[in-house]
Amino acid sequence: MPDQRSSSSPSSPRKRPWLWGSLMAAVASLVAGCKSPSAPRAPAPSPAQQGQASGRPAPSDAATPRAYRQDGARHLYALNAQRIYKGQLPPVLYAVGTLEIDIDRQGRVQRLHWLRAPRHAPEVIAEIERTARAAAPYPVPARLGKVTYIDTWLWDKSGKFQLDTLTEGQL
Template identity: 80%
Template sequence: MSDKRSSSPSSSRQRPWLWGGLMAAMASLLPACKSPPRPPEPGPGSAVQGPSAGRPGSSDAATPRAYRQDAARHLYAQNAPRIYQGQLPAVLYAIGVLEVDIDRNGRVQRLHWMRAPRHAPEVIAEIERTVRAGAPYPVPARMGKVTYTDTWLWDKSGKFQLDTLTEGQL
């Protein structure tokens, strides 16, 4: 006669902790699967290089939206201590939408505020200074020149995230 202990309905009722433990373990692993975006480590042959490299890296982006990723990573790499880590608070000090024209050499040609945080003129000035100081940007190799738009999410601490690489809000 075969052993029927493993297939009896009472065996699953005797170990509810097993299923509960398994579900809790799986639930705790799900958030670990998503890691926040990190700026790339500059290195030899890197597509995005800072001004200390003497010349800008290049971007293979074919659209302004794709180039925005390269520009955001470039700004994050140059401003690492100023990037707000983690999710931003529910209420931000300032939000601005800035359009940036980049020429074929990665230089900033024009800044145009689509939505300026007028209640915080110091933030407007600091964002403009940060964008200009970020030049040269990755050369838009496939487009020749590019106009891209990004949203600046500014915390009262003076740290920021760009909407392109944001970790979200609480």
């Protein structure tokens, strides 16, 4: 009588090639998973980062003062990252001031003019003016030649701030 466990047995490897294929695929995936990951590639620097690496901000391509305001605000945030209020501002702010800034063809501050100064907080006025001047040179207004732009400074009692252009809102 022939042995029933011969090649005709349902558990025979010859009768279940899918089982061997699945087993080999599982082993291959385990081996691949054991490889050390390659170091992540650093993203290419943006034009703004390239400009900052050279010590000068990248030129602004803004065609209007309102569009330039975005570039000016991002520039101020980049230079004052530790002073930016993270998240939504509290419902009551210590000071709010609206400042007009004249930027020349080289990105230098030519003039600061308060449209709405927080007169109850003269130390905030002085600090905003110091911060705005210290941020020069600003992105060169390449398409505009020179520019006058306006932004509102939202000042928390902690001394941190947001600009209205990039604000995260208020609670």
